[in-house]
Amino acid sequence: xxxxxxxxxxxxxxxxxxxxxxxxxxxxxxxxxxxxxxxxxxxxxxxxxxxxxxxxxxxxxxxxxxxxxxxxxxxxxxxxxxxxxxxxxxxxxxxxxxxxxxxxxxxxxxxxxxxxxxxxxxxxxxxxxxxxxxxxxxxxxxxxxxxxxxxxxxxxxxxxxxxxxxxxxxxxxxxxxxxxxxxxxxxxxxxxxxxxxxxxxxxxxxxxxxxxxxxxxxxxxxxxxxxxxxxxxxxxxxxxxxxxxxxxxxxxxxxxxxxxxxxxxxxxxxxxxxxxxxxxxxxxxxxxxxxxxxxxxxxxxxxxxxxxxxxxxxxxxxxxxxxxxxxxxxxxxxxxxxxxxxxxxxxxxxxxxxxxxxxxxxxxxxxxxxxxxxx
Numbered sequence: 001x002x003x004x005x006x007x008x009x010x011x012x013x014x015x016x017x018x019x020x021x022x023x024x025x026x027x028x029x030x031x032x033x034x035x036x037x038x039x040x041x042x043x044x045x046x047x048x049x050x051x052x053x054x055x056x057x058x059x060x061x062x063x064x065x066x067x068x069x070x071x072x073x074x075x076x077x078x079x080x081x082x083x084x085x086x087x088x089x090x091x092x093x094x095x096x097x098x099x100x101x102x103x104x105x106x107x108x109x110x111x112x113x114x115x116x117x118x119x120x121x122x123x124x125x126x127x128x129x130x131x132x133x134x135x136x137x138x139x140x141x142x143x144x145x146x147x148x149x150x151x152x153x154x155x156x157x158x159x160x161x162x163x164x165x166x167x168x169x170x171x172x173x174x175x176x177x178x179x180x181x182x183x184x185x186x187x188x189x190x191x192x193x194x195x196x197x198x199x200x201x202x203x204x205x206x207x208x209x210x211x212x213x214x215x216x217x218x219x220x221x222x223x224x225x226x227x228x229x230x231x232x233x234x235x236x237x238x239x240x241x242x243x244x245x246x247x248x249x250x251x252x253x254x255x256x257x258x259x260x261x262x263x264x265x266x267x268x269x270x271x272x273x274x275x276x277x278x279x280x281x282x283x284x285x286x287x288x289x290x291x292x293x294x295x296x297x298x299x300x301x302x303x304x305x306x307x308x309x310x311x312x313x314x315x316x317x318x319x320x321x322x323x324x325x326x327x328x329x330x331x332x333x334x335x336x337x338x339x340x341x342x343x344x345x346x347x348x349x350x351x352x353x354x355x356x357x358x359x360x361x362x363x364x365x366x367x368x369x370x371x372x373x374x375x
Contacts, residue, residue: 037323037355040304045345047296047338049230051271053221055241055249055287057212058274061181064205067174068197069093071190076209078188082179088188088209089177091196093163103159110152114145121145183213186285217275217283219251219291222261222268230295231256237273238292241283249283250276251291296338303343308356309336320350321357329357 072092076082121141128138187210190196199205219239223231237251251273260267273291277283309318318336321329334349350356 036358051221051291058216060212062207063209083182086179091175107155110155114148117148183211186210219273225267228269242288302346306344323355
């Protein structure tokens with residue numbers, strides 16, 4: 001009976017040891033990773049660059065007053081389409097007291113001078129008619145009289161301009177602010193009651209309104225110095241507007257700045273493109289936009305996803321791993337061409353039949369049992 005119990009105990013120990021060993025092997029073993037493969041394929045690849053910027057009118061005209069004063073009335077609003085000659089605002093003249101006083105004094109002096117010359121003229125006219133003085137002497141007096149009358153007219157006109165804003169009995173020539181070009185009013189930065197000044201040698205003058213033709217728009221943006229050398233005037237652009245989703249505009253590169261500007265440590269070059277404006281939606285001045293430029297394009301080339309590439313740590317040369325058997329791979333050096341950031345051109349080293357390893361696949365992590373976690 002003791003021997004039976006002894007053998008039973010030994011058997012239990014052996015079975016326990018075998019179970020423990022099997023559990024250990026099972027808990028510490030990992031299944032082999034099964035790598036996927038992809039074949040090279042034929043596709044079209046475009047290498048693009050994106051320039052950020054804005055869409056603005058080709059020409060903006062600032063309307064300035066012809067005389068200083070106060071805005072009396074504004075007749076139009078921003079966004080209204082106007083034609084050249086349309087009335088935008090009127091200005092009320094506020095005369096300068098010092099200039100008014102000087103102008104009045106000049107008028108008074110001209111009147112005194114004219115009265116004095118008139119007396120002399122009338123005296124000499126009577127003598128000339130009696131034949132006492134020569135014709136030449138009378139002609140000189142006649143000239144002085146005419147000059148005195150003209151000086152009085154000039155003084156009176158200057159006084160009226162200072163007082164009313166214009167001579168001739170009407171101030172509409174200078175006090176009326178009219179559009180000088182046809183287009184859309186983009187901005188009226190003044191309001192009724194604001195004081196404005198005319199343009200002169202020391203001041204640009206107050207802007208009454210800004211007018212632009214919104215049918216002639218351009219894209220203004222900047223590109224990095226690493227890409228500006230690949231650009232050429234006349235290249236096509238595709239403009240995407242941030243404010244208009246799902247709509248694109250065609251454009252043509254018209255200008256590349258000859259000088260760059262450093263911004264945040266990088267040299268940027270200004271570019272401009274003529275935008276082909278469409279009639280199905282309105283483009284407002286100042287819309288933010290992105291311009292897509294095709295720097296290089298190749299059709300029907302052999303390519304693989306760029307994510308399959310690996311690079312030698314010493315030479316930085318690209319290579320891939322090609323399947324030679326069931327889950328067996330070997331390194332293959334390749335030569336690449338252009339890339340669009342997703343696919344890369346294969347110049348040499350691969351064929352359409354090669355199966356390229358998707359090398360970055362990882363095995364999913366398995367959750368252990370409660371006993372393993374506690375251990």
